[in-house]
Amino acid sequence: MDVLLFCNIYFVSGFRFPARPACTTLCFHRSIGLQTEACVKSCISKKSSVSKYPSECVEPITSFRRRPFKWHCSSSGAVMTSKSEEVSNSVLVGNEKVGVLLLNLGGPETLDDVQPFLFNLFADPDIIRLPRLFRFLQKPLAQFISVVRAPKSKEGYASIGGGSPLRRITDQQAEELRKSLIAKDVPAKVYVGMRYWHPFTEEAIEQIKRDGITKLVVLPLYPQFSISTSGSSLRLLEGIFREDEYLVNMQHTVIPSWYQRQGYIKAMANLIEKELQKFECPEKVTIFFSAHGVPLAYVEEAGDPYKAEMEECIDLIMEELEKRKIRNAYTLAYQSRVGPVEWLKPYTDETIIELGKKGASLLAVPISFVSEHIETLEEIDVEYKELALKSGVQKWGRVPALGCEPTFISDLADAVIESLPYVGAMAVSNLEAHQSLVPLGSVEELLAAYDSKRGELPPPVIVWEWGWTKSAETWNGRAAMLAVLFLLVLEVTTGQGFLHQWGLSLLP
Numbered sequence: 289m290d291v292l293l294f295c296n297i298y299f300v301s302g303f304r305f306p307a308r309p310a311c312t313t314l315c316f317h318r319s320i321g322l323q324t325e326a327c328v329k330s331c332i333s334k335k336s337s338v339s340k341y342p343s344e345c346v347e348p349i350t351s352f353r354r355r356p357f358k359w360h361c362s363s364s365g366a367v368m369t370s371k372s373e374e375v376s377n378s379v380l381v382g383n384e385k386v387g388v389l390l391l392n393l394g395g396p397e398t399l400d401d402v403q404p405f406l407f408n409l410f411a412d413p414d415i416i417r418l419p420r421l422f423r424f425l426q427k428p429l430a431q432f433i434s435v436v437r438a439p440k441s442k443e444g445y446a447s448i449g450g451g452s453p454l455r456r457i458t459d460q461q462a463e464e465l466r467k468s469l470i471a472k473d474v475p476a477k478v479y480v481g482m483r484y485w486h487p488f489t490e491e492a493i494e495q496i497k498r499d500g501i502t503k504l505v506v507l508p509l510y511p512q513f514s515i516s517t518s519g520s521s522l523r524l525l526e527g528i529f530r531e532d533e534y535l536v537n538m539q540h541t542v543i544p545s546w547y548q549r550q551g552y553i554k555a556m557a558n559l560i561e562k563e564l565q566k567f568e569c570p571e572k573v574t575i576f577f578s579a580h581g582v583p584l585a586y587v588e589e590a591g592d593p594y595k596a597e598m599e600e601c602i603d604l605i606m607e608e609l610e611k612r613k614i615r616n617a618y619t620l621a622y623q624s625r626v627g628p629v630e631w632l633k634p635y636t637d638e639t640i641i642e643l644g645k646k647g648a649s650l651l652a653v654p655i656s657f658v659s660e661h662i663e664t665l666e667e668i669d670v671e672y673k674e675l676a677l678k679s680g681v682q683k684w685g686r687v688p689a690l691g692c693e694p695t696f697i698s699d700l701a702d703a704v705i706e707s708l709p710y711v712g713a714m715a716v717s718n719l720e721a722h723q724s725l726v727p728l729g730s731v732e733e734l735l736a737a738y739d740s741k742r743g744e745l746p747p748p749v750i751v752w753e754w755g756w757t758k759s760a761e762t763w764n765g766r767a768a769m770l771a772v773l774f775l776l777v778l779e780v781t782t783g784q785g786f787l788h789q790w791g792l793s794l795l796p
């Protein structure tokens with residue numbers, strides 16, 4: 289059986305995030321992203337007719353209270369700096385030192401890094417999710433898949449200069465954010481913590497401890513929340529926090545997603561507007577949003593808010609463009625699927641072919657990530673462009689990733705500043721409640737907040753259905769795994785199993 293298929297069965301069967309009642313603190317914090325009003329507005333005023341995705345909307349959270357406030361450097365009004373390098377990069381509110389932790393994916397810096405990077409990625413239980421009973425297989429499986437996939441990935445990285453630009457760009461973003469915060473009278477030290485490659489999140493945390501940071505804002509560099517990206521990084525962080533005495537006492541807060549922020553939306557609209565001008569007839573161009581995909585089961589079974597946030601984000605960008613009298617056709621598709629299971633649809637390649645048949649001109653907009661990376665530089669700029677031109681697309685263009693675009697960086701700084709008054713507010717109550725130490729609760733609670741309407745998530749497989757159905761596939765997969773496990777145990781304990789009979793005994 290294809291190993292990826294085998295694993296992907298458990299993308300379906302393994303996921304379950306028990307929903308808990310949405311807590312007010314979670315919703316409250318979402319005010320940093322100005323989520324609810326914007327969402328309702330965008331749902332009411334969907335004017336564009338060519339959107340290919342269902343026009344549903346994230347349910348506004350009823351317990352939300354917008355608390356209008358203006359950031360004052362501290363309640364005492366004092367922002368203290370010191371001459372020492374360590375302290376000069378930190379804001380002291382009273383005696384507190386402030387840090388910002390940017391979370392990102394990380395990428396291989398050389399071709400030799402590719403396989404170990406892939407191993408780290410596939411060893412992540414939020415990327416390949418095995419049921420508890422089979423967790424011991426996570427690392428061997430990750431080893432196998434990473435070795436099998438490495439040659440293809442290496443080709444891609446070789447074609448973009450032999451490594452990922454992610455570390456360089458994220459470091460630049462961190463530096464620009466630091467400068468922007470200083471310019472806004474909020475000096476803070478900015479750290480980068482990658483999930484799958486250097487500098488690892490653990491390394492960033494060690495530095496945070498060495499620097500004696502006492503107030504931390506955690507900011508995933510993904511505009512939209514997904515279990516597989518921000519969720520995975522937050523889960524890791526939660527584990528680190530739980531086991532560390534220093535971190536237990538450090539006040540912190542998390543900005544889980546920020547796609548709805550005005551500054552981000554405006555920055556995206558600016559880039560799109562500028563690229564459209566490069567076409568002969570800008571108004572005839574279809575704006576083609578291409579988001580990184582996730583397996584469908586993440587959204588349908590696990591309640592990942594990623595798809596809903598993506599759609600809302602695009603509505604907000606189109607509304608902003610409309611205000612500028614730009615009323616182009618637009619569409620959203622999902623790219624970069626891995627393995628044979630169903631991912632979010634429509635797929636980018638299939639959509640390009642469809643639009644090519646109509647002779648459209650396309651402006652590709654990478655939407656789920658804020659730096660250039662292998663999937664913009666290779667997949668979009670080379671593979672999809674080639675496919676587009678071959679399929680009849682008239683003209684092709686691509687909007688650059690945001691990188692260090694000033695409006696965007698300034699908005700990230702504003703998000704950090706707006707979150708500061710809440711740093712620690714939740715950590716204390718969490719501590720008292722002996723709950724998660726990452727504010728906004730655990731990832732499960734975070735998801736529950738996004739999923740407030742449904743209350744309880746349906747189990748992955750509700751009832752048995754006859755025929756070639758998802759439930760049949762899942763249960764067959766589970767039965768097959770159990771049978772293999774049983775036979776292996778038999779083999780090892782008795783030395784008389786099927787391998788022995790075939791002359792392939794595991795025992796000497």
Ligand SMILES: C=CC1=C(C)c2cc3[nH]c(cc4nc(cc5[nH]c(cc1n2)c(C)c5CCC(=O)O)C(CCC(=O)O)=C4C)c(C)c3C=C
Pocket residue numbers: 393394395396406409414415437440441452453454510514516517580581582583626656657660661662663
């Ligand atoms: C929001 C962005 C991303 C989501 C969602 C996401 C989910 C996801 N990814 C994989 C598998 C792979 N991703 C790889 C690289 C990669 N992924 C993202 C972003 C998201 N992934 C980025 C920005 C990058 C590129 C990093 C870089 O080095 O430039 C790779 C490795 C590259 C390759 O071999 O294609 C894999 C594999 C899964 C399975 C998944 C959801 C479950």
Ligand SMILES: [Fe+2]
Pocket residue numbers: 580
């Ligand atoms: Fe990915």
